[in-house]
Amino acid sequence: MTIAYYPGCALHGSSNDYEQSVRACLKVLGVELKELDDWICCGATAAHSINAKLAIALPARNLAIAERSGSQELLAPCPMCSMELMKAAQQIRSDDRLQAEISSIVELEVTGSTRILNLIQVFERLDLKPSKPLSGIIAACYYGCLLTRPAEIVRFDDPEAPMSMETILGRLGVKTVDWNYRTECCGGGKTMCDEETVLELSHKILSNARAHGANCLVVACPMCHVNLDMKQGAVNHRFQVRHDMPVYYLSDLIGLALGLTPQELGIDRHFVVRPEHG
Amino acid sequence: MARIGVFVCWCGENIARTVDVAQVAEAAASLPGVRCSVHYKYMCSDPGQAMVREKIEQERLTGVVVASCSPHMHLKTFRRAAASAGLNPFLVEMANIREHCSWVHHDRESATRKAIDIVRMAVAKVRHHHALEPIRVPVTRRALVIGGGVAGIQAALDIADAGYEVVLVEKEPSIGGKMAGLSETFPTLDCSQCILTPRMVEVGQHPRIKLYTFSEVENVDGYVGNFRVAIRKKARYVDIEKCTGCGECWNVCPWKKIPSEFDYGMGFRRAIYIPFPQAVPARPVIDKENCVKLLKGGCGLCAKKCPRGAINFEDADQIVEESVGAIVVATGYSLYQIGQDQPDPRLRGYGEYGYGKYRDVIDGLQFERLISASGPTGGELKRPSDGKTPRVVVFISCVGSRDNAKGLSYCSKICCMYVAKHTMLYRHKVHDGEAHVFYMDIRAGGKSYDEFVRRAIEQDGAQYHRGRVSKITQEDGKLIVRGADTLTGAPVTIQADLVVLATAIRPAPGVEALAQKLNIGYDEHGFLLESHPKLRPVETNTAGVFICGAAHGPKDIPESVAQASAAASKVAVLFANQELTRDPEIARIHEATCAACFTCYRACPYHAIEKVQLKHKWTARVNPGLCMGCGTCVAVCPSKSADIEGFTEQQIYSMVEALA
Numbered sequence: 001m002t003i004a005y006y007p008g009c010a011l012h013g014s015s016n017d018y019e020q021s022v023r024a025c026l027k028v029l030g031v032e033l034k035e036l037d038d039w040i041c042c043g044a045t046a047a048h049s050i051n052a053k054l055a056i057a058l059p060a061r062n063l064a065i066a067e068r069s070g071s072q073e074l075l076a077p078c079p080m081c082s083m084e085l086m087k088a089a090q091q092i093r094s095d096d097r098l099q100a101e102i103s104s105i106v107e108l109e110v111t112g113s114t115r116i117l118n119l120i121q122v123f124e125r126l127d128l129k130p131s132k133p134l135s136g137i138i139a140a141c142y143y144g145c146l147l148t149r150p151a152e153i154v155r156f157d158d159p160e161a162p163m164s165m166e167t168i169l170g171r172l173g174v175k176t177v178d179w180n181y182r183t184e185c186c187g188g189g190k191t192m193c194d195e196e197t198v199l200e201l202s203h204k205i206l207s208n209a210r211a212h213g214a215n216c217l218v219v220a221c222p223m224c225h226v227n228l229d230m231k232q233g234a235v236n237h238r239f240q241v242r243h244d245m246p247v248y249y250l251s252d253l254i255g256l257a258l259g260l261t262p263q264e265l266g267i268d269r270h271f272v273v274r275p276e277h278g
Numbered sequence: 279m280a281r282i283g284v285f286v287c288w289c290g291e292n293i294a295r296t297v298d299v300a301q302v303a304e305a306a307a308s309l310p311g312v313r314c315s316v317h318y319k320y321m322c323s324d325p326g327q328a329m330v331r332e333k334i335e336q337e338r339l340t341g342v343v344v345a346s347c348s349p350h351m352h353l354k355t356f357r358r359a360a361a362s363a364g365l366n367p368f369l370v371e372m373a374n375i376r377e378h379c380s381w382v383h384h385d386r387e388s389a390t391r392k393a394i395d396i397v398r399m400a401v402a403k404v405r406h407h408h409a410l411e412p413i414r415v416p417v418t419r420r421a422l423v424i425g426g427g428v429a430g431i432q433a434a435l436d437i438a439d440a441g442y443e444v445v446l447v448e449k450e451p452s453i454g455g456k457m458a459g460l461s462e463t464f465p466t467l468d469c470s471q472c473i474l475t476p477r478m479v480e481v482g483q484h485p486r487i488k489l490y491t492f493s494e495v496e497n498v499d500g501y502v503g504n505f506r507v508a509i510r511k512k513a514r515y516v517d518i519e520k521c522t523g524c525g526e527c528w529n530v531c532p533w534k535k536i537p538s539e540f541d542y543g544m545g546f547r548r549a550i551y552i553p554f555p556q557a558v559p560a561r562p563v564i565d566k567e568n569c570v571k572l573l574k575g576g577c578g579l580c581a582k583k584c585p586r587g588a589i590n591f592e593d594a595d596q597i598v599e600e601s602v603g604a605i606v607v608a609t610g611y612s613l614y615q616i617g618q619d620q621p622d623p624r625l626r627g628y629g630e631y632g633y634g635k636y637r638d639v640i641d642g643l644q645f646e647r648l649i650s651a652s653g654p655t656g657g658e659l660k661r662p663s664d665g666k667t668p669r670v671v672v673f674i675s676c677v678g679s680r681d682n683a684k685g686l687s688y689c690s691k692i693c694c695m696y697v698a699k700h701t702m703l704y705r706h707k708v709h710d711g712e713a714h715v716f717y718m719d720i721r722a723g724g725k726s727y728d729e730f731v732r733r734a735i736e737q738d739g740a741q742y743h744r745g746r747v748s749k750i751t752q753e754d755g756k757l758i759v760r761g762a763d764t765l766t767g768a769p770v771t772i773q774a775d776l777v778v779l780a781t782a783i784r785p786a787p788g789v790e791a792l793a794q795k796l797n798i799g800y801d802e803h804g805f806l807l808e809s810h811p812k813l814r815p816v817e818t819n820t821a822g823v824f825i826c827g828a829a830h831g832p833k834d835i836p837e838s839v840a841q842a843s844a845a846a847s848k849v850a851v852l853f854a855n856q857e858l859t860r861d862p863e864i865a866r867i868h869e870a871t872c873a874a875c876f877t878c879y880r881a882c883p884y885h886a887i888e889k890v891q892l893k894h895k896w897t898a899r900v901n902p903g904l905c906m907g908c909g910t911c912v913a914v915c916p917s918k919s920a921d922i923e924g925f926t927e928q929q930i931y932s933m934v935e936a937l938a
Contacts, residue, residue, distance in 0.1 A: 152683070160749070161629025180751035180758070183630075211753075 003122065004071035004114075005033035006062055008042055008081035015078075015222035017266035018249050022077050022119065024264050025255035029126050033075065036065050042076075042084040045189055056098070057105045059088035064108035077119045079146035079221045085116045087153050118147060118156065119220050119250060120164050130172045130257040138175045139253065140214035141165035142205065144224045145185050159183070165218060165250055172257040179212035181205045186227040195231075199238045202227050206235065206243045217247045225249065229271050246272050280311035280405045283339045284397060285330055287321035287346035289376055294319075296380040298390040302345060305394045309401045313337045322352050330356065331363040339365060341404035345373040345397045366409035368862065368924060373400035395937055402936035406929045410862040413902045417503035418603035419853040422447065424495055424792070427455020428835055429827025429842040430608035431477050436846030437606075438486040442853050445600045446481065447509055448491045450539075452557035453478055455610055459540055459554075459643065461650035461657075463835060464699040465730035471652060475556045482558040488600075492563055496597060498795045501886075501903035502822030503603045503858050513593040515564035515572070516550075520588035523560035527580035527589065528552070536568050538654070542644045544662065545654025550580045550589075554652060564589075604822045604849045605796065607806060608842060609789050611828035613641055614678035614685065614782035627684025628677060630749045631779060637663040638757055639750060639777045642696055649703050659707050661776045664755075668711065668775030671704055672759045673697045674747050675717045678782030686782050686803060691832040693780035694721045698731040700778060701740035713740045714772055716747050716761050724834070743770055750777060783832040796823050797884060805831045816845040820884070821860075821906075824848050863924040864905040865912065869897040871919040878911035878920055887911060 011019040023033060039062050041047075048055035063085060066074045076082035092099045092112035103110050143162050151159040160183060166176045186205060187198030205228065209217055219225050229247040236242055247270065255265045262268050262277035284306040288294035299317040307315035314337050318326050321344060333339060342365065344356045349372040357367035375393040383389040419442050423434045426448030434444045446453070457463075458478070460470035481487055490509055497508040516527075531548035538545045540553040547553075549569040552562045570577040571591055581589040616628045633639045638661050640648075651657035661668045675693050678685030694717070701713035720742075722728040734740045745762035752758065756773040763770045785804040793800045798818040799807035806825045809817040816824045824845040827838040852858070865886070867878070874896035879887045886904035890897050898920075900911075911920040912927070921927060 158629040160627075161632070161635075180749075180753065 001030060002032045002034050003117070004066050004069065004074045005035050006039055006042075006066070006074055006076040006081060006085065007035060008039075008076060008078045009044075010078050010222035015225060017269045018077065018222050018225065018251075020264075020266035021249050021251040021255060024260055024266075025251040025258065026122070028255065028258050028260060029128075031122070031126070034069075034071075036062060036074070037069065039065060042081040044080050044084065048084075053102075053105070055084070056088045056091055057102055059085045060092060060102045060110050060112075061106040061108065063089055063092070063112060063114050064103070064106055064110035066114045067110060068108065071114060073115045073117055075117045075119070075122055077220070078223075079118060079144070080223065082116050082118045083146050083150075083154055085114075088112070089114060089116060090153060118154075120147070120168065121156065123168050123250065123254060124164065128168070128171050128254065128258075131259040132257055134172065134174050134253060134257050136215075137253065138177060138213055138215050139169060139218045139248070140177050140179050140209035140212065140216070141169065141182060141218045142186075142209070142224060142228070143183050144219065144221050145183065145188070147220060148183065165220065168250070169218070169253060172254060174253060174257065177209070177212045177214045179208055179214065181208045186224045188223050188227070191223075191227055191231065195234070196238075198227050198231060199235050202231055203235045203239050203241070203243075206232070206245050207241075210243065210245065215245070217245060218250055218253060219247060220250045232272050244272065246270065246274050246277070280341060281313040281337060281339050282309075282311045282341040282343060282401055282404055283330070283333045283337060284309075284312055284315040284343045284345065284401065285321050285326075285333075286315070286317035286375075286397070287326070287344065288317065288319045289321075289346060289380075290319065293346070293376050293380045293393075296383055296386055296389045297375060297393045298386065301390055302375070302393045302397060306343075306345070306397050306401065309398055311341075311405050312401060313339060321346050322355055327355070327359040330359050334360060334363040334365050340369065341407055342370045343373055343397060343400045343404055344370065345375050345393065345400070347376040348372070348374050348378075368410040369404065369407045371400045371404045371407065373397045398936045399933040402932040403929045406926065406932055407924070410923055413860040413862050413864070414857045415501075415503050415860065415903045416857050417853060417855060418505075418601050419443075420445070420600075420602045421604045421606060421849050421853075422495075422505070422507055422600065422602040423606045423608060425455070425608035425610055425786075425827070425829065426450075426453030426481070426489075426491070427608060427610045427827060427838075428457040428474060428477075429610065429829075429838040430455070430606070431474075431481055432839045432842035433606045433608055433826055433846045433849075434481055434487055435477065435484065436843050437849050438484050440846070440850045440853075442486065442850070444484075444487045445507070445509075445602060446487055446489050447493050447495055448489070449494045450553065451492045451514070451561075451563040452553050452559070453481060453489070453491060454554075454556075454558070456643070457835060458556070459542075459650070460646050461653070462699065462703060464695045465724075465726045467699070467702070469651070471556060471650075475558075478556070478558040489559070490598075491559060495792060495795065498605070498797075501901060502820075503852070504903060505602050505605060505822065507600045507602060507605075509598050509600060511596045511598060513566070513595050514561075515566070515569075515590055515593045516562050517588045517590055518559055518561040520586045521561045521584075522586060522588075523552070523562070524585070526583045526585065528562055530579045530583045532577070532579065533568055533570065536565065541647045541654050542641070544640075544644050544647045556652075604824065604852050606842075606845045606849060607792070607796065607798070607818075607823065607825045607829055608827045608845075609786045609792065609829040611783045611832065612786050613643055614784050616678070616779070616781065627681070628779075631674070631677070631747070631777070632750050632752070632757075633779060636750065636752050636757060636777075637661075638668075638775065639779065641779050641781045642693070642700070645700055645778045649700075649707065657707075659704065666775070667708060669708070670712045670772065670774045671701075671714070671776045671778065672747075672757070672772055672774040673700055673713065673715045673778045673780065675715065675780040676746075676782075677779040679780075680718065686784070688782075688803065688832070689721060690780075690783040691721070692783070692834045695724075695727060695730065695834065697778075697780050698722075698734040698740070701734045702738045705738045705740070713738075714759075714774070715740055715742045716745055717742060718746070719744070724836075745770070783828065785829060789829060796820060798823050798825070805829065816841060816848055819906075822852065860902065861907070862902075863922065864902055864907040865900045865909070865920055865922050867898045867900055867911075868919040868921070869899070871917050872897040873917045873919070874898065875916060877914045877916065881910050881914045883908065883910060
């Protein structure tokens with residue numbers, strides 16, 4: 001199976017460990033990722049804060065490229081990217097005038113017909129057979145804000161009480177815990193301008209996961225990973241604690257269960273690493 | 279030869295200001311078939327009507343055209359006038375030169391020309407009128423009431439007390455409905471059961487009420503005055519004639535841990551049970567899903583213990599037929615269920631409140647059972663998880679109601695009041711407890727209602743926070759309720775022991791299927807539709823079927839009772855006559871040309887068309903009791919065999935020709 005793939009800036013930059021993990025894991029499962037030719041930024045938070053039309057045009061150009069290549073479906077492993085792509089596709093689909101206008105702006109015909117998938121949705125349809133039981137892992141699945149929200153745009157799982165990651169990990173025999181911060185905010189991009197807020201939020205998330213018996217977190221978002229993994233040292237310093245809580249991408253745990261090594265998945269490049277994964 | 283009189287009205291200034299009425303009358307006089315044409319300042323006044331009567335008699339008129347206002351306004355008036363002068367009232371036609379002409383135009387000359395055209399069309403139509411007689415149908419003076427909650431009980435008792443027989447059908451094992459499970463009622467805090475159970479007993483003992491409990495309406499045939507209703511009596515496995523309700527059976531039943539429907543899962547019942555001690559009839563029923571004898575054989579302890587031999591494991595559903603002349607639908611409501619699988623994806627909201635996940639997050643009806651003296655805890659408030667008395671209780675209003683994104687667009691109307699009541703009842707039982715309410719705004723319109731809410735806040739110390747709750751989580755046995763108080767602009771976090779959700783009111787399950795059987799309308803939420811929101815609030819669009827109570831929309835007890843009495847009085851009005859008179863302007867099939875394709879049979883929204891076998895062929899025929907004269911059959915008939923009396927195709931064509 002081949003799926004069109006939109007990495008977005010994070011997976012080619014600060015979170016290239018995520019891309020390594022996704023690619024390695026899906027390869028084992030027989031999924032080939034076909035990266036969009038000449039893709040551009042999705043606009044993220046910046047575009048829609050400045051200009052509504054720009055916020056549609058940027059993702060629309062990527063949608064147009066996907067349509068041109070004949071792809072019906074497009075995987076965007078970053079939830080910010082997938083949400084922006086979905087939002088643009090929906091608006092273009094439902095408004096003929098907008099569709100014509102955006103097509104002329106991006107200089108490509110765009111209809112918004114491409115179905116955008118997040119990483120969880122791809123795993124949901126694959127046959128996952130663990131080759132190696134993941135003993136000793138008790139995971140707290142962390143969805144953050146954008147995987148399930150805004151609900152009317154992403155239409156994926158219950159926005160306030162999602163269960164899709166737990167379901168997938170359950171199929172692989174991974175233990176998960178019920179905890180309270182699964183859909184709380186990690187601070188997102190505030191990490192650049194208001195680190196104090198991010199540290200406080202990340203501290204709450206890490207503490208609650210620990211309090212409910214988890215020994216690691218599982219995420220499907222590069223931004224969440226930055227705030228919980230890279231910033232964990234700063235959290236420890238700020239709150240005088242030692243969380244020592246590895247944060248895995250969903251594809252990391254699936255890859256490990258499928259027999260991949262931590263090095264193949266890029267787990268050794270995380271900031272908080274279990275000694276056996278180093 | 280037609281002898282038609284044309285009567286042009288000035289309507290004071292209303293018509294005469296814009297239309298030259300004298301010119302209209304003059305033009306009408308020369309139309310074919312017109313015998314006389316006059317104009318007058320107020321045709322509907324006594325002298326005006328006298329003029330109509332006089333001309334009918336003097337000129338021996340065979341048709342009348344009144345050129346004045348809308349037929350909705352005065353057609354009946356002029357039909358009565360014509361009838362009193364000996365002319366068949368269905369030979370009177372209105373030419374609407376007010377709403378359709380003078381009121382909507384300015385230019386006098388062209389408005390006058392248009393008025394003449396309208397009169398010309400009416401005259402052409404009247405020439406093809408023929409005398410019609412009102413349709414008379416016999417009335418079975420016996421009513422069916424569907425639903426035995428407080429609305430159904432009130433309707434049944436009112437109709438029965440007026441002297442007519444009533445068949446009351448209730449799907450649960452006992453009548454009483456939701457009200458029987460409530461603790462106390464707002465705004466007086468009188469005990470719900472104390473005021474309802476005597477009425478239930480009255481129903482059970484009333485000589486003119488035939489009660490079918492644990493039964494449902496299977497099918498409805500017929501029309502106003504003459505309905506045939508098939509009722510499914512579900513297998514009860516207990517002969518309610520032999521049974522005395524002594525209780526030997528349920529006391530020995532070994533299956534004790536079945537969640538009680540009457541207690542909304544807050545308490546338990548046996549496999550053979552009566553829903554509550556004051557049930558009417560006070561006769562048990564066996565739950566076939568949980569009875570070991572019925573599932574696998576064995577056990578049978580209840581049958582061994584029963585001194586009257588009333589238990590019958592061979593019992594099966596029975597269908598009984600009843601004939602009635604009117605139907606009252608009082609099927610009530612259910613609560614929006616959250617956190618459970620629902621066919622409607624819109625209603626899967628509020629995962630953040632953890633209903634179904636945290637045992638101490640409950641809904642309003644469950645709370646009623648927990649504080650009711652007849653409830654599973656005997657009226658002592660104990661929370662479901664560990665039986666401890668909650669010290670801090672949070673009540674959340676508008677869960678589902680008024681929430682387009684996650685729930686339903688409408689206001690459930692009673693929640694503001696019962697939440698205030700809950701805080702009071704709680705504080706009366708737990709004096710040092712804290713009662714917090716999160717609300718959007720307080721809707722307490724009603725006699726003594728706002729005073730009641732103020733009392734909850736000012737005397738009983740309920741703490742009201744205007745804002746929504748964003749999340750409920752659980753930590754160390756406490757429910758952490760996080761919300762906002764938008765009046766202070768501050769986030770609020772409360773560590774609660776119990777959370778009560780005021781979930782939205784929805785129609786009872788299955789009401790849409792019932793509405794289809796009865797051929798009555800319902801809105802997008804499934805609430806039954808009244809015929810007119812102001813002037814026909816308990817009638818439906820199907821003659822002889824009436825609605826009341828929360829099946830029509832969220833309602834409190836006083837309103838449900840008032841509406842039930844209104845529906846009962848409508849039934850009594852219907853039954854005041856031996857036969858019904860119906861408007862004869864209904865469809866008619868020309869049987870000679872009917873090709874028996876039965877397109878009309880399928881298209882008729884009132885199921886008023888019957889298939890009839892004649893000597894040599896089949897034909898469609900209109901049931902005059904059911905036809906509402908909508909004309910759908912006329913539109914679909916390929917052989918032009920269907921017509922509406924008083925609006926025949928010939929009449930319509932001649933009107934068009936008159937204009938051409």
